[in-house]
Amino acid sequence: MCGSVGMFLGCTALSACPLAELLRRDGGEVDYRSPFDRWDERASVRRAPRRLVEAEEGPYFPSELMAVADHPLVRALSPQDFRTVQLRHLHRYLRFTIELETKYVNPVALALASHGYGLDLPARMKLDAMRVYTDEAYHALVATDLLMQSEERSGVPERRRPPGFAVAFAELVAQAPPGRTALLELVFVGVSETLITGTLSQLPRAREAPSGLRDAVRDHASDEARHHRYFSAVLAEVWSALSAEDRVEVGALVPTLIDIFLRPDLDPVAADLVEAGLTEDQAALVVAETMGDERVAGQRARVAESAVRAFEAAGALADTAVRHAFEDAGLPAA
Ligand SMILES: [Fe+2]
Numbered sequence: 284m285c286g287s288v289g290m291f292l293g294c295t296a297l298s299a300c301p302l303a304e305l306l307r308r309d310g311g312e313v314d315y316r317s318p319f320d321r322w323d324e325r326a327s328v329r330r331a332p333r334r335l336v337e338a339e340e341g342p343y344f345p346s347e348l349m350a351v352a353d354h355p356l357v358r359a360l361s362p363q364d365f366r367t368v369q370l371r372h373l374h375r376y377l378r379f380t381i382e383l384e385t386k387y388v389n390p391v392a393l394a395l396a397s398h399g400y401g402l403d404l405p406a407r408m409k410l411d412a413m414r415v416y417t418d419e420a421y422h423a424l425v426a427t428d429l430l431m432q433s434e435e436r437s438g439v440p441e442r443r444r445p446p447g448f449a450v451a452f453a454e455l456v457a458q459a460p461p462g463r464t465a466l467l468e469l470v471f472v473g474v475s476e477t478l479i480t481g482t483l484s485q486l487p488r489a490r491e492a493p494s495g496l497r498d499a500v501r502d503h504a505s506d507e508a509r510h511h512r513y514f515s516a517v518l519a520e521v522w523s524a525l526s527a528e529d530r531v532e533v534g535a536l537v538p539t540l541i542d543i544f545l546r547p548d549l550d551p552v553a554a555d556l557v558e559a560g561l562t563e564d565q566a567a568l569v570v571a572e573t574m575g576d577e578r579v580a581g582q583r584a585r586v587a588e589s590a591v592r593a594f595e596a597a598g599a600l601a602d603t604a605v606r607h608a609f610e611d612a613g614l615p616a617a
C-alpha cells in the first residue's frame with residue numbers, strides 16, 4: 284500500500300491502492316498539450332555544464348535574500364561570522380532541494396509515470412512524468428554537488444537535519460485517515476511544483492549571488508517552468524476525478540499544504556546565529572523581528588499566487604467552503 288512517502292517505488296499492490304480506487308474513472312481522451320516538446324534541447328540535464336562553487340573569497344549566499352541579514356544585531360557581526368551565517372543558509376537551501384526532489388516530487392512523478400493513480404492519463408503525459416523524474420534527479424544531483432563543494436571549500440560540514448516542511452507534512456499525514464496518504468502526497472507535490480518557480484525566480488537576480496549558485500538556480504527555474512504547466516494539468520485531472528465530497532475535503536486542506544511548504548524554519552536559523560556569536564536571546568529576537576508571522580504573511584501570499592491560480596484553474600476553488608478556506612488563510616483567488 285502507498286502508506287508513506289517513497290512507498291510508491293516498486294509498489295506491487297496497485298490494484299488495491301486506495302487512491303487508485305478513489306480516482307479511477309471512465310473518460311474520454313484528456314486534452315493534453317505537452318510542455319516538454321523541446322525537452323531534449325532545453326532540459327538542464329541535457330545542456331548545462333557542471334556548476335561550481337567559486338574558489339575565491341565571496342558570499343556563499345546572497346544576503347539580500349536572507350531575512351535576518353538586515354537586523355542590526357546581524358549587521359554588527361564580523362564579516363567572518365556573517366559568512367558562516369550565509370554558508371549555513373546555503374546548506375539549508377540545498378538540503379531543502381535535495382529532500383524535496385528525492386523524497387517527495389520524484390516518488391509522485393514515478394507513480395504518475397507508472398500507474399498514474401488510476402487516472403486515465405494519455406501515454407504522452409506518463410512519458411512526461413519520466414522527464415520530470417529525470418529533471419528532479421538532476422536538480423538533486425546539482426544541489427548535492429554544490430553542497431559537497433561548499434563543505435570542501437569552507438571546511439565546515441553541513442549540520443544535517445530534515446527541513447521543517449518534512450516534519451510538518453509527516454504530522455499532517457499522521458492525522459489524516461490512512462487511505463488519504465497517497466492523495467495528500469500527490470496534492471502536496473502539486474503545491475510545491477506550482478509555486479516553486481516564484482521562489483526560484485528571485486535568486487538569479489540577486490546582486491550578490493555567487494555565479495555557480497546563480498547559474499544552477501537559473502537552470503532549475505527554467506526546468507520548473509515546464510513542471511508548473513505539467514502539474515497544473517495533473518491537478519486538473521485529479522480534481523475532475525474526485526467526488527464532490529472529496530473535492531471539498533482535500534481542497535480545504537490546500538491552504539495548509541501551502542503553509543507547510545512556505546513556513547520559515549525558524550529554529551535552525553536561530554542556531555546559525557548562535558553559532559555566529561549571538562546569545563540565544565539575541566538570536567530569538569532577530570528571528571522574531573525579521574521572520575515573524577506578520578513579516579512573512581504578505582510575502583507568502585505573493586509567492587503562493589501561482590499555486591492558487593493553478594488550483595483555481597483545476598476547479599479546486601469551485602466550492603464555496605474551499606474558497607473560504609483559501610480566503611481565511613490569506614490566499615484569495617484572483
Ligand atoms: Fe526541481
Ligand SMILES: [Fe+2]
Pocket residue numbers: 388419476506507510
Ligand atoms: Fe519540479
